[in-house]
Amino acid sequence: MSEVEESGAVGSGGVLLSDAERYERGMAVRREVLSDEHVDRANAGITPFTSDFQDFITRTAWGDVWSRPALDRRSRSVAVLTAMMALGHHEEFAMHVRAARRNGLTVEEIREVILQAGLYCGVPVANTAFKIAQRELEALGDL
Secondary structure, three states: OOHHHHHOOEOHHHOEOOHHHHHHHHHHHHHHHHOHHHHHHHHHOOOOOOHHHHHHHHHHHHHHHOOOOOOOHHHHHHHHHHHHHHHOOHHHHHHHHHHHHHOOOOHHHHHHHHHHHHHHHOHHHHHHHHHHHHHHHHHOOOO
């Protein structure tokens, strides 16, 4: 497999996608996972200083990686929740709790992800994650 194919910059049928096509695909996935409201709010905050980074995130994270077919979005959410816990990225963890629900994880599955990750990341990490997840799930009306 070529480096381009491994990066996820190839569309169906092995056709190389342009940056604009990757951006469009990324924006669609980003909206499906995070919600139109979240993406609209994030886009409203783009400045000339941050615009290149936002374009990069949309093309690469969402248009390439999140669009790859080998993992479904539920599995990607499990991986992201675990990574955000391990790295202490609390705001991103909160955002991805909401995304995990949009991607079909149940409240019980999110609880299990926190328990599993807490086993390897530590009790203080899990304690914080449970507090954040509870707040987000309550805001969604799921608790």
